[in-house]
Amino acid sequence: MWSVAPTVASGDTVILWLGRDIIQALVVTPGKVFNGRYGAFPHDALVGVLYGSKVFSQKERGFLYVLRPTPELWTLALPHRTQILYLADIAFVTSMLAVRPGSTVIEAGTGSGSFSHSVARTVGSKGHLFSFDFHQDRVDKARIEFLRHGLHQRITLAHRNVCKDGFGLLDRADAVFLDLPAPWEAVPHVKLALRSDISARVCCFSPCIEQVMRTVAALNENAFSEIQTYESLLFPQETYSNPAPPPVSQITNALKESEIKREQRRLRQISNAQLRKRKRDEDADDQNLKRPRLQDPAPSDPGSSSSVPQPVPDADPDHRAPADLPDNPPKIVVSKTIPEVRGHTSYLTFAILLPSEFRPRSHDATTLDTNIEQSATKQEQSVQ
Amino acid sequence: MRLPPRRIQPGHTVMIKMPSGECRSIKFDGVGTISLGKFGSFPAAELVGQLYGLRYDIAEKTLKVIAPPSIEDVEDTDATNELIRDSSSIQEVTYQEIEQLKSAGVLPEEIINKQIESHASFALKTEYSKDKYKKRKQAKFLKHFSTIEPTIHNVCDYWFKKDQSRIRDIRPDALSQMMTLANVHPGGRYLVADDVSGLLIACMLERLGGEGRVMNICDVESPPVYHIVSYMNFEPQMVDNVLVSLNWATADEMHEPILAATEPMDGQKSSDGQRIRMQKRKLAESALFETREELFRGNFDGILIASQYEPYSVTERLIPYLAGSGSIVIHSPYIQVLTEAQSKMRADPKYLAPSIAQPWLRQYQILPGRTHPMMNTSGSGGFLLSATRM
Numbered sequence: 001m002w003s004v005a006p007t008v009a010s011g012d013t014v015i016l017w018l019g020r021d022i023i024q025a026l027v028v029t030p031g032k033v034f035n036g037r038y039g040a041f042p043h044d045a046l047v048g049v050l051y052g053s054k055v056f057s058q059k060e061r062g063f064l065y066v067l068r069p070t071p072e073l074w075t076l077a078l079p080h081r082t083q084i085l086y087l088a089d090i091a092f093v094t095s096m097l098a099v100r101p102g103s104t105v106i107e108a109g110t111g112s113g114s115f116s117h118s119v120a121r122t123v124g125s126k127g128h129l130f131s132f133d134f135h136q137d138r139v140d141k142a143r144i145e146f147l148r149h150g151l152h153q154r155i156t157l158a159h160r161n162v163c164k165d166g167f168g169l170l171d172r173a174d175a176v177f178l179d180l181p182a183p184w185e186a187v188p189h190v191k192l193a194l195r196s197d198i199s200a201r202v203c204c205f206s207p208c209i210e211q212v213m214r215t216v217a218a219l220n221e222n223a224f225s226e227i228q229t230y231e232s233l234l235f236p237q238e239t240y241s242n243p244a245p246p247p248v249s250q251i252t253n254a255l256k257e258s259e260i261k262r263e264q265r266r267l268r269q270i271s272n273a274q275l276r277k278r279k280r281d282e283d284a285d286d287q288n289l290k291r292p293r294l295q296d297p298a299p300s301d302p303g304s305s306s307s308v309p310q311p312v313p314d315a316d317p318d319h320r321a322p323a324d325l326p327d328n329p330p331k332i333v334v335s336k337t338i339p340e341v342r343g344h345t346s347y348l349t350f351a352i353l354l355p356s357e358f359r360p361r362s363h364d365a366t367t368l369d370t371n372i373e374q375s376a377t378k379q380e381q382s383v384q
Numbered sequence: 385m386r387l388p389p390r391r392i393q394p395g396h397t398v399m400i401k402m403p404s405g406e407c408r409s410i411k412f413d414g415v416g417t418i419s420l421g422k423f424g425s426f427p428a429a430e431l432v433g434q435l436y437g438l439r440y441d442i443a444e445k446t447l448k449v450i451a452p453p454s455i456e457d458v459e460d461t462d463a464t465n466e467l468i469r470d471s472s473s474i475q476e477v478t479y480q481e482i483e484q485l486k487s488a489g490v491l492p493e494e495i496i497n498k499q500i501e502s503h504a505s506f507a508l509k510t511e512y513s514k515d516k517y518k519k520r521k522q523a524k525f526l527k528h529f530s531t532i533e534p535t536i537h538n539v540c541d542y543w544f545k546k547d548q549s550r551i552r553d554i555r556p557d558a559l560s561q562m563m564t565l566a567n568v569h570p571g572g573r574y575l576v577a578d579d580v581s582g583l584l585i586a587c588m589l590e591r592l593g594g595e596g597r598v599m600n601i602c603d604v605e606s607p608p609v610y611h612i613v614s615y616m617n618f619e620p621q622m623v624d625n626v627l628v629s630l631n632w633a634t635a636d637e638m639h640e641p642i643l644a645a646t647e648p649m650d651g652q653k654s655s656d657g658q659r660i661r662m663q664k665r666k667l668a669e670s671a672l673f674e675t676r677e678e679l680f681r682g683n684f685d686g687i688l689i690a691s692q693y694e695p696y697s698v699t700e701r702l703i704p705y706l707a708g709s710g711s712i713v714i715h716s717p718y719i720q721v722l723t724e725a726q727s728k729m730r731a732d733p734k735y736l737a738p739s740i741a742q743p744w745l746r747q748y749q750i751l752p753g754r755t756h757p758m759m760n761t762s763g764s765g766g767f768l769l770s771a772t773r774m
């Protein structure tokens with residue numbers, strides 16, 4: 001597959017990691033310059049650096065990381081020509097289809113080649129992937145990528161409508177993966193392409209439950225067994241280093257203290273007001289010396305005036321939220337699922353095709369079978 | 385290349401799905417009788433050379449391969465369960481009668497039909513509950529069992545259902561994601577900390593296909609028996625040149641392992657037995673030094689951890705031996721353990737983009753008119769922390 005040398009060489013496909021959401025693939029071409037969000041990076045500066053290095057831009061303003069490609073990074077970096085499969089589905093399909101080194105796998109359609117890269121990696125140089133798409137341009141682009149990524153020997157690409165014309169392979173594959181709008185149309189062809197001497201496996205990937213129902217019916221009619229449907233997702237988690245949540249006793253004490261402060265201020269205001277009033281009264285007394293003094297509350301008796309609360313100015317900081325929390329509370333690490341996750345990709349319908357002699361009674365017409373079988377034998381050469 | 389079909393051989397560990405739906409495993413030696421308890425018994429020789437994944441009927445102490453059931457198109461009818469009384473008296477065939485029928489050699493299917501005939505309210509049941517009823521009866525009386533093909537998915541699933549905590553909650557989807565996140569491929573070289581009875585090692589060995597290196601660092605003096613690896617029934621070449629082990633002391637560069645004597649004590653004559661023992665020790669010693677050398681030379685492609693030890697302390701020990709751009713993947717049943725490790729990694733420039741994700745899996749029942757997610761699902765497949773070495 002990709003370069004296994006410790007350092008980047010001219011002509012290598014590398015992954016440039018500029019951030020979690022900015023991951024790009026690049027073929028290192030001396031003389032060229034990569035202009036990214038974080039500055040200009042001449043390709044020549046990448047040659048000879050160790051994979052996994054931080055590389056600074058020409059003006060040392062920004063930097064990026066140079067990574068060795070893997071199918072998973074390729075999935076994040078590849079040019080989208082279609083919807084693609086992501087890690088969770090790819091991994092689960094690989095596992096359920098029992099794909100391993102040496103397996104022969106068929107996929108349709110090739111699409112953007114996301115699934116193809118991962119499977120080609122897992123089957124290794126002893127295994128093989130037959131990949132089909134009926135869209136010429138996608139086939140051509142995938143062909144270039146597979147060649148550039150050193151996968152051309154383990155992937156056979158064919159331009160073909162597999163629902164109409166089948167796979168052109170007979171008794172050949174350990175597993176078939178269908179990512180097509182109408183997989184049920186391809187199911188009779190899958191039956192022919194799968195090995196007849198083992199428990200062979202198929203997976204159909206469809207976003208809608210109506211598609212799943214039709215697929216299950218087709219699989220059942222074509223003598224597949226152990227039909228199972230799953231959904232597999234990965235929920236990314238976010239981690240924060242947050243101040244530890246304070247105990248409620250802390251705020252209780254703070255509130256009590258501010259209550260006391262508020263009361264003290266109120267008393268201060270009352271006594272100030274009384275002082276002012278007495279001052280005024282004294283001034284008046286100076287003018288009306290004979291006037292008797294009535295209703296003069298004792299300044300030291302707050303209880304008698306409690307029914308007349310003093311308005312508290314909003315701006316007074318002492319009367320707002322707790323002010324007495326510690327400045328540097330201990331930090332703790334917490335996590336939660338990110339706010340928006342991929343909630344559905346597709347339903348994955350799996351089934352097993354037992355060796356011919358052990359299959360359940362098949363409902364389909366045998367004439368159809370032999371017809372396809374004959375044409376399949378002819379077509380096998382065309383794919384090889 | 386055409387992968388050889390997987391067939392049952394003496395020496396294999398064979399997983400079996402019982403008529404009741406439960407699974408168990410047998411150490412298969414191909415001789416004698418295999419007893420499935422109340423479901424019957426048969427001569428072991430009947431299974432030798434059989435393809436894995438078939439379903440059998442135990443008839444007259446011999447095995448007959450039978451086709452798996454296909455989905456019956458059960459259309460929903462107007463019937464509801466409204467009129468059905470929940471008492472056992474409506475079940476007209478008594479236990480004694482069933483036993484009599486059985487000992488008279490009446491076939492299980494016939495017993496079920498008889499029960500259905502005499503089940504007073506059977507016609508009143510909805511198609512759905514009829515189907516459920518039939519299934520329940522079938523599980524009870526039919527002697528159908530199947531062998532389970534030892535794919536890593538099936539082995540993981542078997543252990544997840546049997547003893548989830550023994551494999552630290554690694555559900556099959558989580559295990560497959562570990563392989564993908566770590567870019568495990570034939571010829572790759574990986575450092576592994578497997579505290580899951582060999583499940584992780586088994587999966588790595590399968591994905592390497594006999595090429596590459598799995599170096600497991602264990603927490604006991606000499607390599608333990610990786611119990612779950614035996615469930616894969618690997619050919620020796622899948623394991624022998626691939627799997628090596630060190631322990632956390634012998635994997636320490638600063639540590640000089642203290643070894644058992646390989647020379648007889650001065651002036652003592654040694655017996656043949658002693659000489660052979662010394663010879664063995666010498667071999668083990670040189671193997672140990674080779675493995676240490678290989679670890680310290682480094683340049684591994686990935687680190688995979690499913691261990692009870694604090695993950696950051698584990699990766700800190702192993703990361704010096706990981707090549708630039710190599711992957712680190714850690715599974716834990718507990719997100720707290722991973723968030724702590726992740727926050728340490730974030731502060732450490734050796735680790736690029738440490739990320740945590742939770743695998744989620746749901747199965748669906750797909751049947752005409754009654755398609756829905758399964759009522760019971762696994763809520764705990766653990767969590768994954770992955771990062772790339774800078």
Ligand SMILES: C[S@@+](CC[C@H](N)C(=O)[O-])C[C@H]1O[C@@H](n2cnc3c(N)ncnc32)[C@H](O)[C@@H]1O
Pocket residue numbers: 082083084085108109110111112113114115116132133134135138160161162163164179180181
């Ligand atoms: C969603 S894409 C596949 C994406 C691919 N799995 C990936 O991961 O990149 C579906 C592809 O199937 C192709 N396709 C649809 N119907 C087809 C058919 N009958 N025969 C062959 N290819 C078909 C389309 O051209 C399209 O490229």
